[in-house]
Amino acid sequence: MSNELNNPFAATDQERQAREKEKFIKLSTQLITWLLVIPVVAIIVFLVYKSWPALSVEFITENPKVRMTAGGIWAPLIGTFFLVLVSLIIAAPIGILAGVYLNEFARDNWLTRFINLAVVNLAGVPSIVHGLFGLGAFVYFLGMDRCLLAASCTVAVMTLPVIITSTKEALASVPMAFRVACWNMGATKWQTIRTIVLPNSISGILTGVILQVARAAGETAPILFTGAMISSRVADSGWDAWVPYGLEDRFMALSYHLYIISTQWQNVPESFKFGTAAVMIGLVIAVNSISIGFRIYLRSRKKW
Amino acid sequence: MSTDSKNMNTTTENGLPTILPDLSAHQTEGDVDRLRLIENGQVIPAVIHEDINDEDIILEINKLNLWYGNAQALYDITFEVPRGKVTSLIGPSGCGKSTMLRCVNRINDLIDSVRIEGDMIIDGDSIFAPGVDVIELRKRMGMVFQKPNPFPMSIYENVVYPLRIDGVRDRAELDEVCERSLRGAALWDEVKDRLRESGLSLSGGQQQRLCIARAIASDPEMLLLDEPCSALDPVATAKIEELIQNLSGDYSILIVTHNMQQASRLSDYTAFMYLGNLIEFGPTYKIFSKPETKETEDYVTGRFG
């Protein structure tokens, strides 16, 4: 006691209280953070449990049979793959080029600010509105009819703003000093971008694009009116099984398929519905893991 | 020449003795307080020492005015930079030294708000003439900044970068330039066994020498150095200073520095600037030992700035 009194570094009451408060805040924020994990784990465990009877290699590789009371999900799975592929082939180059323009070339004037505002707002448009826009713009106005291309264009428009934004962020993370050094050596802006800026931001740009895979694969609304179909005859084997849809064909997709078998059709085994959901979630987790791994690799290589 | 005793061996306000030069002969304008006049927005003609007339001139700066938007940053700057010598720009922070340097390779063009009047003439050609390609101009200038800024690539690629953008592919030529530039920047012996390592793995002083190697790789006519030592420790600073001295002769060097000793040790000519105005320009030994204006003297003896 007397020791404590003599110790010039002993905590005062006020300091002790402050420390108690800190402990409380730390514990409660920690608890809330841990609670966040529960829904994720619960969903996955529940899905796997419910879909367990259906999950098999055949469930992936076989086409739906007898109104999805037998067979698997090959036709919608490959449809989703092509939807994602075509939409990113459209959106990635446009989004990356727009991001490069906005971050590297555009002057800070009202037009640039307006474009940036438009991009931000486009990112907030609900997907059902994108679906209706796609119906009006691609299906009717451009006369594509409902098809893989029209749906891909619609999904591309939906993913574009995020690709633009993530590209801009990746480019902006490259220090200005590198560009200044280049310009002072007589490099043009494009030479600077090609030799210094892009090589040091390409992984960040690709990460942004990869994250859009999950979004393009998961959304139902944009493809609802623009090309998805309830069921289509797809070959069980051979080349036609791998490339069942042309750009002008209507197609099956996982998200839409799940919607149909859950709400529109009777007698679909429960495990099939959950199996379809489990495969979708599995794909999303796989793709996101790739992008997270990419980001970790990128951070470990970051040298400034 | 009479001697005014009040200027001899006085002490400064804080009581430290200073050796003041004989000013009486040079105090041509009596008691004019240039700094006050400049602060009030007047443009005062600079005092230019005659000695420069005997030099071979590489760069002629003629009534250069520069505005950032509505704010004027340079006022009627006129002086000449000698070839193959070191010229330093000194003056308090914000007086326009960096702006001045950035005019020489027209990097200021990239700032939208900049407007320039007046002229700069290199080897008889105006850098603002309509036919001048800024890219070509910048290749003839090597710029080095306060903070070393090597690229996140190998030491080798850093040095040959200027050749890469010119599309040079020939391995032998690249190797040759790499070695010559690194030797020129006094870095070769330290890095010759690790040219493939990242330029960012070097120490700060080595990085700055790497930047100098990169700046001389395209064999420029002038080197523009903007406080190249102010982010470095004394040992690294000494190496860079020695390097600058070795490079002068081959290159005409324009260096901005905050450090009076550095300016007096390194440079042949010194320009003293204040609030965008050139106050005095002349041989370094004269600027530091018998400047013609009281303002220069006050600044170089550390009484303001």
Ligand SMILES: Nc1ncnc2c1ncn2[C@@H]1O[C@H](COP(=O)(O)OP(=O)(O)O)[C@@H](O)[C@H]1O
């Ligand atoms: N990019 C810029 N935009 C607007 N004003 C600037 C810019 N760069 C410098 N200035 C202004 O110009 C003046 C001179 O700056 P600078 O050349 O950097 O001075 P120094 O290098 O001598 O410290 C300062 O008042 C500064 O605020």
Ligand SMILES: [Mg+2]
């Ligand atoms: Mg400066």
